[in-house]
Amino acid sequence: MNQDRPTIDIDDSMADAAAHWCMRLHEGDCTTAEREAFGRWLAADPRHAEEYQAMLAIWHTADLLPRPAQAIGHAGPVRRSGRRWRAQAYAAVIALAALPLVGWIGWEQGWVPNRYQHFETTDHMQTVQLSDGSTVQLNLNTDLTYLNFKHQRRVTLKHGEAFFTVHHDSTHPFVVRAGNGQARVTGTRFNVWKYQDTVKVTLVEGSVLVSSEGKTGYRLGPGMQAIYRKGDFEPQLLENSNFADALAWRSGKLVLDNLTLEQALPAINRYLDKPLRLADSGTGQIRISGIYNTREVGQLVNNLPKVLPIYLTRSNDGSTVLNRISPPPAKR
Structure with missing residues (x-):
């Protein structure tokens, strides 16, 4: 969906079906039987997949449009459920896309993107x-x-x-x-x-x-x-932020410059399918340094016990937990 003015020229029944499936598949109560029916509908005609992708673009746009109150400059609260607003915005985008004059008005008012x-x-x-x-x-x-x-x-x-x-x-x-x-x-x-x-x-x-x-x-x-x-x-x-470290990802590098594990975990976790967790606040105070490849952060996790006083365990949901190795008691 990348054009000067939102317009569509499609078969109404196909568009209605695509809109129906787009809405149903995004609802939490969509059943397995419905998903199977959707698969059969997609396979029935190559144009169905194209129409569904177009509707997905409209759906995605609807989430990003200004709320009606924002669009008219109203400062008060809007008491509407998220689902109701989503459906209304979705319907509004389709209507604006289908009617060039209305779409042009929406553009002029700043409500609809081109x-x-x-x-x-x-x-x-x-x-x-x-x-x-x-x-x-x-x-x-x-x-x-x-x-x-x-x-x-x-x-x-x-x-x-x-x-x-x-x-x-x-x-x-x-x-x-x-x-x-x-x-x-x-x-x-x-x-x-x-x-x-x-x-x-x-x-x-x-x-x-x-x-x-x-x-x-x-x-x-x-x-x-x-x-x-x-x-x-x-x-x-x-203050005293390291400008180069923040941009190192553009060269495929993750730079950890004497950070506590508590500070480092957000930077590490963005590259993992499941986030690392800390067993306790004491573990979070252990410091880490180094330069790592952003494509090999999983390997970094496996090597942490070799360079830090920690050991790894698994939580019930499969996440990796970092645990501090307690130092031996002081001799008397």
């Missing part, structure tokens, strides 16, 4: 170009979506890490939403990392305004970093 791009990496890095001319380098295990609205360019970083080289446009701000905050620029080079509820922004060149839940923002200069977590009223500026 460009949509979605990128996802797993075990490899990727460099992509956005429709506005900006480039983004994606780290492993990263999910990113770009929407171009009339009044702003908007990126949503669901998880992972990305380095942005933003095409300058002073009248069309570039906003990266991650977690419960955002970074706003007009043209610059910066890095955004999101792991669980933690987001870190590192500025290389230009200027970036970082804000969190409380909407209080800090403007970063080159070499500065800010971090925020869910519930933070304002971001925290990081």
Whole structure:
């Protein structure tokens, strides 16, 4: 879905079926029988798969559109369930896509984007170009979506890490939403990392305004970093941060410079299928240093007992737990 104005020209019955399956498969009560029926529908006609992929793009976009109250500038709360809003937004996007005039009005009001791009990496890095001319380098295990609205360019970083080289446009701000905050620029080079509820922004060149839940923002200069977590009223500026370490992933390196395990685990866990856990706070205070290949972090985990006073165990869910080896009692 990457075009100047949202339009569609498809068979109505096929579109209805694709919309039905898209909604059902995203509901928690979708049954095994329904999934099997969906498989049969896909196999019945090659066009069904194409239509379903188009509907998935619309579905993904619906999640990123402004809520109705936001769209009309209403400041009060909107009491709607997540499922009800999702269905309404989804229906609205289909309606706007189907009617060029209504779609144009939505674009003019800033409610509907005219460009949509979605990128996802797993075990490899990727460099992509956005429709506005900006480039983004994606780290492993990263999910990113770009929407171009009339009044702003908007990126949503669901998880992972990305380095942005933003095409300058002073009248069309570039906003990266991650977690419960955002970074706003007009043209610059910066890095955004999101792991669980933690987001870190590192500025290389230009200027970036970082804000969190409380909407209080800090403007970063080159070499500065800010971090925020869910519930933070304002971001925290990081002092004495190592600029090079934060960007080492672009060369496939993970740099741990005399960090406690508590500090290092978020950086390590982003490369693992199942996160490492600490047995206790004492284990978390053990320090680790080194430079590692981001593709071989699993091997790093297996080697930790060889370089640190720890041993590994497994939790009930299969996660690896780091346990401190207690020092022998002092001789009297």
